[in-house]
Structures are given as C-alpha cells and as structure tokens.
Amino acid sequence: MKTKQDNLKSQFKQLFRSMDFASTHPSLDKDGTEGKRMGEIYQQLGELWEFLALQCPHHEGWRKTREGRKVCKVCGTVRNAEEYWLLLPRKGRKSIGRRVTPNSTETFPNKKQASILEDSIRFHGVKVKVDVHNAYRSKLFSKDDHDIAIAAERLVDVEESGVECSFGDPQIHLKLKKHKPGERPPSAAFVFELPKAILKKLPLLVEFNESDEMVGLEVFRCGRGGKGE
Numbered sequence: 001m002k003t004k005q006d007n008l009k010s011q012f013k014q015l016f017r018s019m020d021f022a023s024t025h026p027s028l029d030k031d032g033t034e035g036k037r038m039g040e041i042y043q044q045l046g047e048l049w050e051f052l053a054l055q056c057p058h059h060e061g062w063r064k065t066r067e068g069r070k071v072c073k074v075c076g077t078v079r080n081a082e083e084y085w086l087l088l089p090r091k092g093r094k095s096i097g098r099r100v101t102p103n104s105t106e107t108f109p110n111k112k113q114a115s116i117l118e119d120s121i122r123f124h125g126v127k128v129k130v131d132v133h134n135a136y137r138s139k140l141f142s143k144d145d146h147d148i149a150i151a152a153e154r155l156v157d158v159e160e161s162g163v164e165c166s167f168g169d170p171q172i173h174l175k176l177k178k179h180k181p182g183e184r185p186p187s188a189a190f191v192f193e194l195p196k197a198i199l200k201k202l203p204l205l206v207e208f209n210e211s212d213e214m215v216g217l218e219v220f221r222c223g224r225g226g227k228g229e
C-alpha cells in the first residue's frame with residue numbers, strides 16, 4: 001500500500017521533473033512571450049515546491065551538496081535554513097511548533113541573545129503570544145543605571161475579549177481591566193489579608209479539594225452580558 005510519504009516522494013519527483021523542464025526550456029534563451037511565460041511557470045513551480053516541502057518530515061536523511069550544505073533527500077529543503085511559510089490544514093487540529101523551555105544556565109548580555117522563541121498568532125479572534133528566553137542582563141527595570149538579571153522564563157499570554165491571561169513559571173496572572181495612564185496603579189493583597197467588606201465585593205469562587213489544595217478559580221464577569229457590553 002502506498003503511504004503518504006510515498007505519495008509525497010512521487011509528487012516531488014514529478015515537480016522536480018517539471019522544474020527541470022521549465023528551467024532548461026529553449027524559449028528562455030530567446031526574446032518573446034513564450035520565454036516570459038516559461039519563466040512565470042518556473043516561479044509558480046518554485047512556490048509549489050516551498051508549500052509542498054512544508055509537508056515533508058525530512059525523515060529520509062540529508063544529502064550533502066557541492067557547496068557543503070545539507071539538503072533533504074526527498075524535498076530538497078536546506079537544513080537549518082529559515083522557513084518563511086507554514087501550511088496548515090483548514091479542517092482538523094492545527095499544530096505549530098513544539099513546546100520549548102529555557103535551555104541554558106548562562107546569563108546572556110541582552111534579551112536578543114537570550115531569546116529562544118518569540119512568536120504570536122491571532123486565532124479566530126484570540127491572541128496568543130509565546131516568549132521563551134534564557135536569563136539575561138537588563139537596564140530596563142532598574143532605577144539606578146545598574147544591570148539587573150532577568151530570570152530564564154517561558155511566558156505565554158492569551159488575550160480574549162479584553163481579558164489577558166499570562167502564564168509564567170511562578171504564577172498565572174489574570175488581567176481583567178487594563179491600567180490606564182494617569183490612573184492609580186492597582187493595589188494587591190492575599191485573600192486572607194482582606195477585610196470581609198472588600199471580600200464580599202469580589203466575584204470570586206475558589207475551588208479546593210479534600211487536602212485544602214486550590215484546584216480552580218472562577219472569576220465571574222460582573223457587569224457583562226446583562227448590560228449588553
């Protein structure tokens with residue numbers, strides 16, 4: 001039985017044959033519309049090659065070119081070269097990238113060198129941002145001119161209908177209302193520190209198990225829905 005990989009291999013063989021045909025066509029050496037059209041066809045085949053190569057898992061090994069680069073034996077993609085396109089299925093589960101975490105104990109001189117991944121996507125109206133970096137030195141948050149060390153971290157931000165949820169390593173932060181410039185910065189306190197009068201106004205439901213361990217937190221969205229907001 002033919003596998004998906006076999007199909008892909010024969011598609012590439014056909015595509016490379018067509019590209020060879022177009023790139024060596026005699027009309028390319030002459031002036032005129034035929035040569036121009038052949039050039040356009042070659043460009044289109046090149047785009048098709050890029051998109052088709054995204055489906056290749058590069059599982060069959062790499063072959064060395066005369067220039068010393070390694071290219072995939074099946075699709076011809078150059079190893080470790082930057083990829084510009086992503087091809088995703090319209091239906092079904094989409095998957096981009098793998099879960100990466102900080103990978104060094106070194107403290108880098110700046111964020112750029114410490115960065116492992118910085119990527120974002122807008123997906124059906126929700127914004128997702130992933131920022132993974134190793135430790136680095138920064139002047140940004142220090143009041144005197146001294147460097148401070150920013151810890152290695154994997155940060156994930158999700159923003160949906162004005163609410164922002166940030167997943168850091170030590171905590172998960174939920175921002176329900178954006179702080180406007182000129183406004184007093186919000187106060188913060190642990191729940192046990194708050195007087196009952198304030199507690200009663202907080203639309204929070206804390207879920208805990210038999211060992212008094214917090215297992216969930218429900219935040220009711222007051223003033224929403226009913227007012228047609």
Ligand SMILES: [Zn+2]
Binds near residue numbers: 059072075
């Ligand atoms: Zn490949």
